[in-house]
Amino acid sequence: MNKDEQVMIGLWNMFKKRMWLDSIKMKAGLKGYNPSEIHCIAYIGENEDSNVTKLAESFDMTRGAISKLSKKLVKKGLIESYQKPENKKEVYFELTEQGKAIYTIHEKMHREFKNRDQPFFDQVTEEQLDVILSFAEKYNAHLDAEIKKLGVAMKSDNL
Incomplete structure (x- = not known):
């Protein structure tokens, strides 16, 4: 498996775990x-x-x-x-x-999730966050271009 695939699988697994943890509460x-x-x-x-x-x-x-x-x-x-x-x-x-x-309940839960994850983010450097943000922006721009090539508006019912 190449690094591109490892990155995508890592991001997907991270997203699924976060969604699973949040969904329980x-x-x-x-x-x-x-x-x-x-x-x-x-x-x-x-x-x-x-x-x-x-x-x-x-x-x-x-x-x-x-x-x-x-x-x-x-x-x-x-x-x-x-x-x-x-x-x-x-x-x-x-x-x-x-x-x-x-x-109010929903907002309280989001604050709890942020507090739960804050110790992790406290360990991440500004430079690491900048790299991740840059990657996300560039990859989103790429995906936007691919969607535009299809000539359709992205609606959740198209997914």
């Missing part, structure tokens, strides 16, 4: 909510005047998929829609009290 603390719902709640909690278009762009999903997800969250009592007096055409979302409680 997330599943326990946010039981009854799927990752799409939690990420949507987090986005709305962090971004004023969230709407279907902004959510679709942020999550790289279709507007139809976001509409379906937002209706589900409204039905669960986690978000509510509103319109601005000056713009009756656009529909925006905000968290309900129940949605804010879920958002």
Whole structure:
């Protein structure tokens, strides 16, 4: 196996382990909510005047998929829609009290994950981080170019 393959396998294994560790706590603390719902709640909690278009762009999903997800969250009592007096055409979302409680739990968990991993990152030098960041930027640019060659927009339902 060459170094390119070793790097990709190492990154993939690291990502899977991180996701597995985080998911154990997330599943326990946010039981009854799927990752799409939690990420949507987090986005709305962090971004004023969230709407279907902004959510679709942020999550790289279709507007139809976001509409379906937002209706589900409204039905669960986690978000509510509103319109601005000056713009009756656009529909925006905000968290309900129940949605804010879920958002707070989610944010607390992310702080716990960061605290869990901080001792590792304290050992990493600035130069090592710069190398990793440079690699990630260059590889992402390469992948963006490959996606562009396909002539399709990257949507999660294309994966």
